[in-house]
Amino acid sequence: MRGSINLILPPISPPSFISLNRLSHLYFSPSPSSSDLLKAASKKLVFATKTQPLSTMATDEERVGNVKRQLAKLFESSLRAIVPDESDVEPLIAPCTGKFGDYQCNNAMGLWSKIKGKGTEFRGPPSVGQAIMKNLPPSEIVESCSVAGPGFVNVVLSKSWIAKTIQNMLRDGIETWAPQLEVKRAVVDFSSPNIAKEMHVGHLRSTIIGDALARMLEFSNVDVLRRNHVGDWGTQFGMLIEFLFENYPNLEDVSETAIGDLQAFYKASKQRFDDDAAFKLRAQQAVVKLQGGESEYRKAWSKICEISRKEFDKVYQRLGVKLEEKGESFYNPYIPGVIKELSELGLVEESEGARVIFIEGANIPLIVVKSDGGFNYASTDLTALWYRLNEEKAEWIVYVTDVGQQQHFDMFFKAAKRAGWLPADDSKYPKASHVGFGLVLGEDGKRFRTRSSEVVRLVDLLDEAKSRSKTALIERGKAKEWTEQELEQTAEAVGYGAVKYADLKNNRLTNYTFDFDQMLSDKGNTAVYLLYAHARICSIIRKSGKDIDELKKAGVIVLDHAGERELGLHLLQFSEVVEEAGTNLLPNVLCEYLYNLSEIFTKKFYSNCQVVGSAEETSRLLLCEATAIVMRKCFYLLGIEPVYKI
Numbered sequence: 001m002r003g004s005i006n007l008i009l010p011p012i013s014p015p016s017f018i019s020l021n022r023l024s025h026l027y028f029s030p031s032p033s034s035s036d037l038l039k040a041a042s043k044k045l046v047f048a049t050k051t052q053p054l055s056t057m058a059t060d061e062e063r064v065g066n067v068k069r070q071l072a073k074l075f076e077s078s079l080r081a082i083v084p085d086e087s088d089v090e091p092l093i094a095p096c097t098g099k100f101g102d103y104q105c106n107n108a109m110g111l112w113s114k115i116k117g118k119g120t121e122f123r124g125p126p127s128v129g130q131a132i133m134k135n136l137p138p139s140e141i142v143e144s145c146s147v148a149g150p151g152f153v154n155v156v157l158s159k160s161w162i163a164k165t166i167q168n169m170l171r172d173g174i175e176t177w178a179p180q181l182e183v184k185r186a187v188v189d190f191s192s193p194n195i196a197k198e199m200h201v202g203h204l205r206s207t208i209i210g211d212a213l214a215r216m217l218e219f220s221n222v223d224v225l226r227r228n229h230v231g232d233w234g235t236q237f238g239m240l241i242e243f244l245f246e247n248y249p250n251l252e253d254v255s256e257t258a259i260g261d262l263q264a265f266y267k268a269s270k271q272r273f274d275d276d277a278a279f280k281l282r283a284q285q286a287v288v289k290l291q292g293g294e295s296e297y298r299k300a301w302s303k304i305c306e307i308s309r310k311e312f313d314k315v316y317q318r319l320g321v322k323l324e325e326k327g328e329s330f331y332n333p334y335i336p337g338v339i340k341e342l343s344e345l346g347l348v349e350e351s352e353g354a355r356v357i358f359i360e361g362a363n364i365p366l367i368v369v370k371s372d373g374g375f376n377y378a379s380t381d382l383t384a385l386w387y388r389l390n391e392e393k394a395e396w397i398v399y400v401t402d403v404g405q406q407q408h409f410d411m412f413f414k415a416a417k418r419a420g421w422l423p424a425d426d427s428k429y430p431k432a433s434h435v436g437f438g439l440v441l442g443e444d445g446k447r448f449r450t451r452s453s454e455v456v457r458l459v460d461l462l463d464e465a466k467s468r469s470k471t472a473l474i475e476r477g478k479a480k481e482w483t484e485q486e487l488e489q490t491a492e493a494v495g496y497g498a499v500k501y502a503d504l505k506n507n508r509l510t511n512y513t514f515d516f517d518q519m520l521s522d523k524g525n526t527a528v529y530l531l532y533a534h535a536r537i538c539s540i541i542r543k544s545g546k547d548i549d550e551l552k553k554a555g556v557i558v559l560d561h562a563g564e565r566e567l568g569l570h571l572l573q574f575s576e577v578v579e580e581a582g583t584n585l586l587p588n589v590l591c592e593y594l595y596n597l598s599e600i601f602t603k604k605f606y607s608n609c610q611v612v613g614s615a616e617e618t619s620r621l622l623l624c625e626a627t628a629i630v631m632r633k634c635f636y637l638l639g640i641e642p643v644y645k646i
């Protein structure tokens with residue numbers, strides 16, 4: 001699968017504290033001691049700046065909340081000083097947890113393997129690490145550095161810089177922490193249900209994951225074209241149209257309510273198709289007439305699409321998802337031209353009456369024109385890709401479907417590479433990525449179905465999520481405290497948020513079990529727990545009686561307590577996490593960050609640091625506000641509505 005390495009690998013975890021210690025024994029290098037730190041300090045590697053309230057706007061440099069990038073810039077110049085060769089200066093920076101530092105530069109070992117035996121003055125990775133550290137230019141970001149184990153350069157960030165960066169964000173807005181991606185325009189092809197079929201729980205995953213990815217890329221300054229590649233073309237329309245004509249001789253009479261239950265309509269026409277040979281023949285002829293553009297048939301087709309669209313839109317509205325429909329039929333007029341172009345390139349060959357493209361490594365060819373002369377899913381997808389690259393000028397095209405379609409994407413991406421539409425190197429743009437996801441399972445561990453083995457309808461799921469969360473709120477006595485409207489809105493935010501989060505928090509490639517009790521629990525890693533945590537932070541601020549907007553203008557953040565510092569550092573990592581989740585197309589990375597933020601806030605900060613009435617009240621209220629802002633942005637990026645009181 002294209003880009004599979006990126007997609008399957010879990011986020012890189014930095015070497016843990018323990019492994020660092022272990023390695024340090026192996027490499028006979030002492031762990032950094034206070035004397036190391038002192039030495040580092042004497043080499044002007046300690047930079048402490050006093051945090052000041054900032055009344056002026058931040059410079060572009062200060063706006064960047066992405067610590068990893070800022071450190072990479074510093075280390076790049078230090079690496080360059082050691083190895084003047086341009087190709088060797090890609091800094092490897094990773095956050096780390098441990099008493100030696102907040103971040104690490106992991107270049108020493110790689111550099112050593114390149115320079116050893118070539119008359120270098122260095123004696124091994126630790127000495128390369130020392131040199132990297134010594135060459136680090138002065139910066140207010142870094143408080144101290146040390147070298148550990150096989151040359152890891154540990155960096156302790158300056159807490160006054162962390163504080164200042166958070167103050168800047170509070171003053172200038174969270175948008176100043178948005179990642180800047182290389183890509184300017186992307187297509188995210190998601191949801192994409194099929195006409196005349198009910199949207200089911202499989203489409204739920206595509207809708208939720210695709211929306212989250214689109215939001216993350218949009219936030220990262222990418223122009224995103226949200227595309228609903230609806231299945232609105234194909235042989236099934238012959239059967240549907242014929243059935244429509246049979247039951248509604250006058251098309252004007254067909255209302256939404258008449259065939260509102262499209263699943264039932266589809267089933268009934270399929271029954272008719274299977275049972276009656278004459279009907280079947282008429283249905284097959286109807287396909288030809290539709291494709292030939294006969295007006296009555298086109299009208300009937302439009303009617304069916306329109307009714308389906310209204311049903312889909314209701315779901316999108318409830319989920320707060322925006323999409324622009326460009327269904328399969330949209331690309332029809334372009335298909336012949338694209339097949340011609342591919343033929344002229346010598347890619348299309350005859351095989352058993354069909355026209356196909358052979359793909360290296362695949363045991364079957366990609367059929368682009370069927371033996372009856374018709375086009376198929378692959379011809380449409382190749383054409384849509386061509387359109388997106390050439391007409392829409394997208395540099396990154398992302399497709400969100402179940403992993404079952406992986407081979408299809410793999411094949412037509414390879415065909416596009418053969419045609420020279422995409423570079424052979426997956427790390428280059430323009431690029432196409434398939435975002436696959438696993439199955440939704442029921443409690444029995446099998447595919448999620450209703451008791452009568454029917455496909456579960458999305459609307460029913462959403463109704464139940466809402467009604468269950470409403471019941472839970474009523475049990476907490478909220479019906480007495482709140483207006484009916486507040487109760488409804490919160491029940492929706494919590495209910496739909498729970499369904500979305502339960503899906504997004506898993507690595508999307510794994511199957512997951514749909515379990516209302518678990519997703520609506522207010523304990524553990526659930527949307528309910530997180531939404532309530534956010535509401536509680538808002539209530540701390542409200543109850544303080546302070547005007548938070550005034551505090552934001554002049555207040556100073558101090559991170560003297562370990563809990564304050566840990567919270568501050570985690571807040572600062574928001575930008576690099578969004579960048580990682582967006583570029584690797586993994587929303588679960590952002591969920592993990594959000595959950596950890598809430599845990600650090602509660603367990604490290606709030607339980608140890610009194611906020612209201614303390615000497616540090618202003619600073620701590622600002623930390624509460626910054627946490628609430630970052631949490632809300634995470635909710636937004638995951639497509640979840642926040643709640644402010646609970």
Ligand SMILES: NC(=[NH2+])NCCC[C@H](N)C(=O)O
Binds near residue numbers: 230400
């Ligand atoms: N460009 C694409 N093939 N997008 C995905 C389409 C998904 C398809 N309609 C389905 O329900 O399985």
